[in-house]
Every structure is written in structure tokens, then in C-alpha cells.
Amino acid sequence: xxxxxxSRGPRAKAAGKRRQLTAAAARVLHEQGVERTTIADIARAxxxxxxxxxxxxxxxxxxVEAALSEHASHLETLTGRLxxxxxxRERLKGLVDAWVSxxxxxxxxxxxxxxxxxxxxxxxxxxxxxxxxxxxxQLLEWVEAQYRQIGVADPEGHALALVGAxxxxxxxxxxxxxxxxxxxxxxxxxxxxDSLGC
Amino acid sequence: xxxxxxSRGPRAKAAGKRRQLTAAAARVLHEQGVERTTIADIARAxxxxxxxxxxxxxxxxxxVEAALSEHASHLETLTGRLxxxxxxRERLKGLVDAWVSxxxxxxxxxxxxxxxxxxxxxxxxxxxxxxxxxxxxQLLEWVEAQYRQIGVADPEGHALALVGAxxxxxxxxxxxxxxxxxxxxxxxxxxxxDSLGC
DNA sequence: GTCTATACCGTGATAGAC
DNA sequence: GTCTATCACGGTATAGAC
Numbered sequence: 001x002x003x004x005x006x007s008r009g010p011r012a013k014a015a016g017k018r019r020q021l022t023a024a025a026a027r028v029l030h031e032q033g034v035e036r037t038t039i040a041d042i043a044r045a046x047x048x049x050x051x052x053x054x055x056x057x058x059x060x061x062x063x064v065e066a067a068l069s070e071h072a073s074h075l076e077t078l079t080g081r082l083x084x085x086x087x088x089r090e091r092l093k094g095l096v097d098a099w100v101s102x103x104x105x106x107x108x109x110x111x112x113x114x115x116x117x118x119x120x121x122x123x124x125x126x127x128x129x130x131x132x133x134x135x136x137x138q139l140l141e142w143v144e145a146q147y148r149q150i151g152v153a154d155p156e157g158h159a160l161a162l163v164g165a166x167x168x169x170x171x172x173x174x175x176x177x178x179x180x181x182x183x184x185x186x187x188x189x190x191x192x193x194d195s196l197g198c
Numbered sequence: 199x200x201x202x203x204x205s206r207g208p209r210a211k212a213a214g215k216r217r218q219l220t221a222a223a224a225r226v227l228h229e230q231g232v233e234r235t236t237i238a239d240i241a242r243a244x245x246x247x248x249x250x251x252x253x254x255x256x257x258x259x260x261x262v263e264a265a266l267s268e269h270a271s272h273l274e275t276l277t278g279r280l281x282x283x284x285x286x287r288e289r290l291k292g293l294v295d296a297w298v299s300x301x302x303x304x305x306x307x308x309x310x311x312x313x314x315x316x317x318x319x320x321x322x323x324x325x326x327x328x329x330x331x332x333x334x335x336q337l338l339e340w341v342e343a344q345y346r347q348i349g350v351a352d353p354e355g356h357a358l359a360l361v362g363a364x365x366x367x368x369x370x371x372x373x374x375x376x377x378x379x380x381x382x383x384x385x386x387x388x389x390x391x392d393s394l395g396c
Numbered sequence: 397g398t399c400t401a402t403a404c405c406g407t408g409a410t411a412g413a414c
Numbered sequence: 415g416t417c418t419a420t421c422a423c424g425g426t427a428t429a430g431a432c
Contacts (some may be wrong), residue, residue: 060409167366172358257427
């Protein structure tokens with residue numbers, strides 16, 4: 001944790017496997033769901049010896065948390081790239097475009113964060129939460145900031161509506177197994193962004 | 199199946215337990231999720247002897263299917279009641295009101311159909327689907343019919359947007375553990391319905 | 397026709413070999 | 415420091431008792 005991952009020797013190998021495992025966890029947990037995914041599934045996907053996983057993650061929950069961080073960092077990368085656009089309205093349209101470009105995955109497995117959120121919510125049994133709500137809140141706040149810069153009234157409400165629309169269209173697209181749902185809804189959202197404050 | 203449920207004698211008792219079990223299944227599967235729920239959980243909730251469940255349902259999937267039908271019939275009851283309103287616009291506003299009135303449950307466990315849909319989707323492994331998509335499609339079609347009666351352009355698109363907004367706000371409300379999200383979004387949807395075609 | 401004891405399997409986790 | 419043989423538990427489903 002404290003030292004660089006690419007030092008050399010066995011440490012590098014270990015860090016490599018850990019990264020492989022987190023990446024595989026993010027992918028497989030999304031595709032199969034948390035409860036249906038076994039440690040062995042993740043190990044296989046990461047091409048790591050099966051029982052060996054517990055050396056890197058002491059528990060299954062730790063793997064889930066790692067996957068969550070993975071999604072959070074993907075989100076940060078995306079918003080970071082969008083932040084380089086000058087116009088906040090264009091940034092939001094870019095966000096919608098990014099969502100729509102993932103429509104095939106969404107139709108097959110749903111929104112990565114959304115499906116994780118509902119599953120983890122039912123996992124929290126009094127114990128401490130692996131709250132995916134944190135990541136969603138992060139997204140909401142970024143979107144809200146864009147609306148605020150545009151100067152619209154009730155930026156928080158607008159953010160809820162936009163992110164909610166994303167979650168909704170992902171779920172519908174998944175339930176109906178039809179990526180076109182994402183495309184149609186995405187087009188509508190873009191239109192609404194264009195005609196904002198007219 | 200062929201004879202009335204309230205005949206008399208042991209048959210009545212059996213039918214009663216079957217109904218108790220489906221009702222309990224619908225409730226518990228929604229609260230805990232399909233994968234985390236054991237047959238024993240449902241038996242306990244239905245106050246039916248544990249191992250005994252298999253007499254009424256040969257497999258867990260049959261219980262899930264029963265729960266699905268339960269939700270479908272709830273939906274039919276609701277739309278049936280709304281159909282008695284004269285104005286299709288009022289019918290849609292009534293639908294939104296019904297959603298918002300369930301906000302506390304949604305904040306705790308998500309939308310019953312929505313969460314089931316994402317879980318069942320990941321359960322379908324090549325085998326035949328316990329597709330919750332059917333129920334959602336049913337809702338979509340009813341909503342679409344209302345928009346068509348109102349005479350708006352692209353009623354299908356409007357239906358997708360409305361039902362999608364519902365699913366989205368349920369998920370966000372659940373992830374953030376905040377029923378107010380439902381109230382705010384519901385108000386927005388009602389406002390949009392009022393100013394439709396102006 | 398209704399219910400219960402039990403088989404059997406897959407899972408997460410660990411003690412200890414390399 | 416890295417990995418594997420093994421355990422104990424809890425789940426679904428069934429054979430057969432009432």
C-alpha cells in the first residue's frame with residue numbers, strides 16, 4: 001500500500017494480481033450480481049488460483065468494496081475528462097453520450113452502480129454499509145454543480161431528475177433487453193438539455 | 199386449481215396456506231432480495247412449517263413466479279381503479295400519486311418490480327426466464343394508452359420516460375435512503391403532466 | 397393429503413505446506 | 415511472502431412417516 005506498485009520482484013507480481021482481481025471483481029459482480037458470484041468465479045476471471053484469493057482479500061465483502069472503488073474511479077476519470085469542456089451544458093450532454101455509448105452493456109446487465117446499489121442495500125443488515133450510495137451521491141453532486149453553473153433554478157432537483165432518468169432507462173433497457181431504450185431516452189435528455197431555459 | 203378455494207375441509211386449509219405463502223413470498227423476496235431469501239424465511243413469514251413448503255411449491259423458482267404474479271395482480275387492481283377516472287391525464291396523475299404514497303417502502307427496499315427485474319435478469323442462465331419484464335411491459339402499455347388518449351405525439355416515448363422516471367427515483371430514493379426524493383420527483387412529474395401540450 | 401427427517405451439494409473461510 | 419488441501423456451515427430438494 002505504501003510502496004509503489006511497480007517496484008520489482010515478487011511485490012510487483014502481488015500488486016498485479018491484486019489489480020487483476022479488483023478488475024475482475026468489478027466486471028463479474030456486475031454481470032452475475034453479488035450474491036450469485038462466488039470467490040471462485042472471480043478467481044477464474046482474474047486467472048488467479050482459486051483458493052488463493054483470500055491472501056489478497058480477507059473476505060468477500062472486501063472484494064465488493066474493491067469493485068465499488070473501481071467504479072468510483074471510473075466515474076472520476078469520466079467527469080475529469082468532461083471537466084475540460086468549457087460549457088457546463090456540453091459537459092452534461094457529454095455525460096449522456098457516455099451513458100448511451102454503454103447501452104449494450106446496460107441492456108444486458110443494467111447500470112453497474114445502480115444494480116450494485118440495490119443489491120448492497122439489501123446486504124446491509126444492521127452492520128456497516130458497503131454503501132454504493134456514496135458513489136451515486138458523488139455523481140449527483142457533480143451533475144448539480146453543472147446545473148448550478150448553467151444558472152438554472154433548483155439545480156439539485158435537476159440533478160435528481162437527470163441521474164434518475166439514467167437509472168430508470170438502464171433498468172428498463174435491462175428488463176426489456178433492448179438497448180434502443182437507452183438511445184431513445186438519451187436523445188430526449190439531450191433535447192431537454194438543449195432547450196433548457198428557453 | 200379447478201375447484202373453488204373456499205369449498206370446505208382440508209382443501210380450504212391448503213389453499214389458504216398457499217395464498218399465505220405467495221403473499222409472504224412477495225413481501226420477503228422484496229425486502230431481502232431473491233438470492234438472500236431462503237425457503238425457511240418465507241415459511242416463517244407465512245407461519246407455515248418450514249420443510250413443508252415444498253408440498254405447495256416444488257421449487258424456489260415457483261415461489262418467485264408466484265410472487266411475480268402477486269405483483270402483477272396488484273398492478274392490475276391499481277390500473278383498474280384508475281380506469282374509472284374520466285380524464286386520462288388524471289389517471290396518470292393518480293398513478294404518480296400511488297407511487298409517491300409508497301415512498302417509505304421504496305426508500306427502504308426499492309420498487310418491488312424494479313428490484314425483482316434486475317435480480318431475475320441475472321438469474322436467467324440460458325434457461326427459461328422468470329421475466330419480470332412482462333409485468334413492466336404491461337405497465338408501459340397501460341401508460342402508453344393513456345398518453346395516446348391524451349393525443350400527445352410519440353406516446354411510447356412518453357411512457358418510457360414516465361415509467362423510467364419512476365424506476366429511477368425509486369432506485370435513487372433507495373440508494374440515498376431518502377423518501378423525500380420520491381416526493382420531489384413525483385411533484386415534478388405531476389407538474390409536467392399538468393403542463394402537457396401547452 | 398399433509399408434513400418432517402435427512403441427503404447432498406456448494407459456499408466462504410482457515411490452517412498450514414511450499 | 416505465496417498458495418493449496420480441507421473444514422464447517424447452510425442451502426435446496428426428496429424420500430418416506432403420519
